[in-house]
Amino acid sequence: MKILVPLKRVADPDNANKIKIPAGGATIDTTGLEWKPNPFDEYALEAALRLTENGATPKTRGGEVIVVTFGPKECETTLRAALATGADRAIRVDAKDDELDGSIVAKALRAIVDKEKPDAVVMGKQAVDGDSNQIGQMLAQHLGWPQATFAATIEEEDGALLVGREVDGGVITLRVKLPALVTVDLRIVAPTSVYSKQTKRDFKYNDGVRFAALPAIMAAKKKPLAELKLAELVSDTALKVQYSRFEAPPSRKAGIKVKDVAELVTRLKNEAKVI
Amino acid sequence: MIDWSETHLSIRDAFRRFVEAELKPNLEALEHGDLPPYEILRKMAATFGLRDMAAMKFQSDVAKAKARRERGEADKPREPRANPAAGEELAMRMIPIIELSRYSPGMVTALGVSMGLTANAIMSKGTIEQKERWALDLLTLDKIGAWAITEPGSGSDAFGAMRATARRDGDGYVLSGSKTFITNGPYADTIVFICKLDEGNDPKDRRVLSFVLDKGMPGLTQSKPLRKMGLHASPTGELFLEDVRVGRDRLIGETEEVQARDGAKDTFASERTGVAAMALGIVEQCRMLCIDYAKTRVQFGRPIGEFQLVQLKLARMEVARMNIQNLVFRQIELAAAGRGMTLAEASACKLYCAQAAMEVALESVQLFGGNGYMAEFQVEQLCRDAKVLQIYGGTDEIQISQIARNLLAGLGRERHLDEPARRRQREVLNHGAQRRGLRAGGAGRRRVGVDWHRQPVVCSGRYVSLVAPATRARGAEGVGVTAPRELFGLAGCQRERRRDARTAGDAAHRSVCAVDGASAARDERRRVAGLARGDLVVELTLLPQRERRGGRVDQAEDDRIRPLSAARHEASERSARAGGRAPRPRRRRAPGPRRRRASGTRRRRASSPRRRRASSPRRGRTSSPRRLRAPCPCRGRTSSPGGRGGVGVVGLAPAGSGGGEQQ
Numbered sequence: 007m008k009i010l011v012p013l014k015r016v017a018d019p020d021n022a023n024k025i026k027i028p029a030g031g032a033t034i035d036t037t038g039l040e041w042k043p044n045p046f047d048e049y050a051l052e053a054a055l056r057l058t059e060n061g062a063t064p065k066t067r068g069g070e071v072i073v074v075t076f077g078p079k080e081c082e083t084t085l086r087a088a089l090a091t092g093a094d095r096a097i098r099v100d101a102k103d104d105e106l107d108g109s110i111v112a113k114a115l116r117a118i119v120d121k122e123k124p125d126a127v128v129m130g131k132q133a134v135d136g137d138s139n140q141i142g143q144m145l146a147q148h149l150g151w152p153q154a155t156f157a158a159t160i161e162e163e164d165g166a167l168l169v170g171r172e173v174d175g176g177v178i179t180l181r182v183k184l185p186a187l188v189t190v191d192l193r194i195v196a197p198t199s200v201y202s203k204q205t206k207r208d209f210k211y212n213d214g215v216r217f218a219a220l221p222a223i224m225a226a227k228k229k230p231l232a233e234l235k236l237a238e239l240v241s242d243t244a245l246k247v248q249y250s251r252f253e254a255p256p257s258r259k260a261g262i263k264v265k266d267v268a269e270l271v272t273r274l275k276n277e278a279k280v281i
Numbered sequence: 282m283i284d285w286s287e288t289h290l291s292i293r294d295a296f297r298r299f300v301e302a303e304l305k306p307n308l309e310a311l312e313h314g315d316l317p318p319y320e321i322l323r324k325m326a327a328t329f330g331l332r333d334m335a336a337m338k339f340q341s342d343v344a345k346a347k348a349r350r351e352r353g354e355a356d357k358p359r360e361p362r363a364n365p366a367a368g369e370e371l372a373m374r375m376i377p378i379i380e381l382s383r384y385s386p387g388m389v390t391a392l393g394v395s396m397g398l399t400a401n402a403i404m405s406k407g408t409i410e411q412k413e414r415w416a417l418d419l420l421t422l423d424k425i426g427a428w429a430i431t432e433p434g435s436g437s438d439a440f441g442a443m444r445a446t447a448r449r450d451g452d453g454y455v456l457s458g459s460k461t462f463i464t465n466g467p468y469a470d471t472i473v474f475i476c477k478l479d480e481g482n483d484p485k486d487r488r489v490l491s492f493v494l495d496k497g498m499p500g501l502t503q504s505k506p507l508r509k510m511g512l513h514a515s516p517t518g519e520l521f522l523e524d525v526r527v528g529r530d531r532l533i534g535e536t537e538e539v540q541a542r543d544g545a546k547d548t549f550a551s552e553r554t555g556v557a558a559m560a561l562g563i564v565e566q567c568r569m570l571c572i573d574y575a576k577t578r579v580q581f582g583r584p585i586g587e588f589q590l591v592q593l594k595l596a597r598m599e600v601a602r603m604n605i606q607n608l609v610f611r612q613i614e615l616a617a618a619g620r621g622m623t624l625a626e627a628s629a630c631k632l633y634c635a636q637a638a639m640e641v642a643l644e645s646v647q648l649f650g651g652n653g654y655m656a657e658f659q660v661e662q663l664c665r666d667a668k669v670l671q672i673y674g675g676t677d678e679i680q681i682s683q684i685a686r687n688l689l690a691g692l693g694r695e696r697h698l699d700e701p702a703r704r705r706q707r708e709v710l711n712h713g714a715q716r717r718g719l720r721a722g723g724a725g726r727r728r729v730g731v732d733w734h735r736q737p738v739v740c741s742g743r744y745v746s747l748v749a750p751a752t753r754a755r756g757a758e759g760v761g762v763t764a765p766r767e768l769f770g771l772a773g774c775q776r777e778r779r780r781d782a783r784t785a786g787d788a789a790h791r792s793v794c795a796v797d798g799a800s801a802a803r804d805e806r807r808r809v810a811g812l813a814r815g816d817l818v819v820e821l822t823l824l825p826q827r828e829r830r831g832g833r834v835d836q837a838e839d840d841r842i843r844p845l846s847a848a849r850h851e852a853s854e855r856s857a858r859a860g861g862r863a864p865r866p867r868r869r870r871a872p873g874p875r876r877r878r879a880s881g882t883r884r885r886r887a888s889s890p891r892r893r894r895a896s897s898p899r900r901g902r903t904s905s906p907r908r909l910r911a912p913c914p915c916r917g918r919t920s921s922p923g924g925r926g927g928v929g930v931v932g933l934a935p936a937g938s939g940g941g942e943q944q
Contacts, residue, residue: 083290217299218329219333223291
């Protein structure tokens with residue numbers, strides 16, 4: 007099976023307090039931020055790797071995983087890390103962050119899918135920076151492919167994927183015929199979430215995303231990494247979404263001490279208006 | 282190397298993620314709950330493919346060694362040559378050390394002793410069978426190793442005060458003694474036990490041997506972990522041996538000729554370099570925690586980072602981090618260049634890194650104030666852990682004496698002489714120096730890299746073609762003696778001492794002295810000695826058979842010194858006063874039996890240039906081979922081993938005589 011996995015780098019969510027908004031609030035100052043792959047994209051890559059191998063012998067690849075990202079040269083670090091964990095080749099679409107919106111990315115991805123003809127696109131359900139949660143759905147629409155979003159389990163069948171989606175009160179299982187698009191949620195990296203055809207059903211993966219072995223990190227330098235121009239993929243590069251203003255979350259106000267229960271109740275009722 | 286490469290950083294990120302996911306949650310149990318570190322280490326080795334890499338490297342090394350043995354070749358010592366892969370390999374070993382040390386330096390110690398020290402002891406000196414039997418399991422962490430040298434009464438003076446013994450018993454040995462402060466001791470499956478061979482002789486003359494022991498052997502007791510100040514993730518214990526019977530197959534190398542001393546010295550050097558990476562991890566973590574704390578801790582209405590006393594602490598931490606990181610980079614660069622640190626350089630490196638890590642960790646506790654004293658804020662643990670860096674692998678004090686010994690190499694060798702000889706040595710060395718108001722010993726010597734077969738690497742002036750040491754040495758035995766040391770005293774020499782034991786029958790070492798250095802004092806001393814700048818002097822020592830151990834030259838022999846004859850010195854002085862000419866002093870035969878000349882040829886070789894020289898005016902010296910040195914008259918009076926070996930000057934050539942480019 008050949009799987010395309012789009013990746014996005016995001017500002018390290020653990021260091022969100024480093025994000026600065028310059029006066030005016032029209033942009034975000036990204037200097038000094040540490041970049042990490044979007045966690046959901048890492049889960050998608052893990053799922054794709056699991057779908058293209060026999061879990062018991064992960065060194066023999068049973069398919070191809072192509073990772074793709076949009077961004078400047080520095081984004082190649084993200085791609086190399088993905089290649090080190092096991093992806094077979096990488097594509098970087100050269101673009102600046104402010105040239106991109108969900109629509110443009112979805113259209114460009116469509117062009118890449120047309121070229122690469124993968125059997126499936128597996129991607130994170132959303133990026134943790136913008137939290138838009140839309141590219142998977144838009145891309146499926148552009149391609150006319152079946153889609154299964156918020157996947158918690160994937161099982162490969164002949165010519166189809168059996169996808170479990172967690173919803174309130176239970177799990178919906180969908181069978182999508184290949185080629186198909188799947189966006190994954192966090193439980194996709196549990197030990198028994200993904201099974202390829204080769205992997206025995208009693209096999210258990212380690213919980214979480216796999217680590218890259220040292221020899222693989224060294225070998226990743228030699229794996230192919232292609233560069234494409236955004237203009238080659240999309241004819242209309244005008245932004246459909248424009249950010250007008252950013253605002254930092256309000257800083258927490260100091261608390262107060264109350265004398266007795268009576269005052270507490272009064273304040274909760276009159277000031278906090280929660281009772 | 283000025284910074285980590287992108288690949289290094291990916292490796293670092295991967296290890297950092299692992300440490301935060303697997304080690305951090307267990308830190309409490311490792312610190313205060315006696316959780317042994319081994320399962321986490323094994324998981325790390327498996328996750329990152331280290332286990333497979335170690336096993337593959339082991340298989341290929343052993344296969345090569347076997348092929349060599351089948352062809353009947355001896356193990357070749359590796360020629361030092363530039364090898365970028367070795368640098369990468371070292372970087373990949375250091376990055377995990379740094380990342381582990383950020384949370385638990387003890388894990389590094391436990392890992393390093395097992396996979397490093399113990400396995401290396403077997404890999405470097407053991408037979409192929411011993412490697413296969415014990416080393417592979419250590420390298421893959423399937424088994425845990427311990428390296429037992431320290432005893433209750435022997436720490437810094439590891440060999441001198443060692444009391445553990447091996448007695449011969451039929452074809453095997455009986456071992457007894459007790460060891461303490463043994464890392465991994467309580468849990469070790471494989472133990473390298475270092476002891477002295479008791480042949481009924483004086484303990485200080487005894488040979489040092491290493492044996493491999495397995496857990497559970499009759500007579501071997503492994504204690505429970507000892508309580509200690511820090512480094513709790515590394516279990517430390519005692520070992521007791523009561524008449525443990527072992528076969529010869531457990532003696533490393535399966536021969537008594539393998540000297541554990543050499544192995545231990547190599548081990549110290551590598552242990553010391555590892556400390557730099559550990560110190561870097563501790564300092565990086567302290568610095569990071571302190572910066573965060575300084576930004577968020579508010580006192581007197583503002584973050585404490587705004588106070589200059591706090592800023593000073595942070596700045597000093599950054600300086601320490603930069604310095605230690607540079608030392609780590611230097612080690613990687615050296616490895617890539619096919620070199621390693623010398624023992625003295627490694628000592629200097631260890632001394633600085635250990636002290637810097639301790640200072641940074643202590644200051645971190647101070648910066649955190651009351652919180653720093655509490656176990657909840659990691660700096661307390663790092664501070665306790667850092668202290669060990671100043672103690673193990675050679676205390677700070679031992680490192681200092683190693684460095685000083687190296688700096689004062691000329692003087693330091695005195696201690697190998699007996700007292701009267703030492704006194705004479707001092708007199709002789711100081712004689713000329715004091716007269717000129719100089720300090721004896723000659724500081725600031727530059728090393729001259731001279732390869733035997735090739736041109737000198739760094740050597741101003743001219744170069745004399747040299748004959749293979751073995752050839753010269755065979756003829757030279759007992760012929761003459763000279764001490765390049767006297768040239769040190771007189772002419773400001775730079776010298777390189779190398780050992781050669783190329784063929785089975787030859788054990789020789791040589792010293793190459795380049796007479797160099799630009800200063801008025803040196804010019805004067807050269808003039809007195811009758812040498813020109815750039816002259817190269819070669820000294821060879823051929824050791825008699827009994828001095829050789831396993832084809833290696835005994836270290837003690839290397840360290841001995843043949844003092845300059847005071848008579849000769851005075852003669853040259855007289856000549857200096859008399860107008861720059863340096864006729865040979867009249868020779869008084871030393872008391873004691875006349876030394877034997879090895880061969881007539883040799884004698885002619887030694888004497889003819891002298892005759893020529895005696896009859897030619899001094900000015901002519903550039904056109905003829907310079908005099909060869911005659912036996913030093915003080916020979917018989919010293920207790921130096923020169924009497925046992927032969928020392929001869931093989932080439933002492935005038936400037937230009939090799940290339941013939943003058944005149």
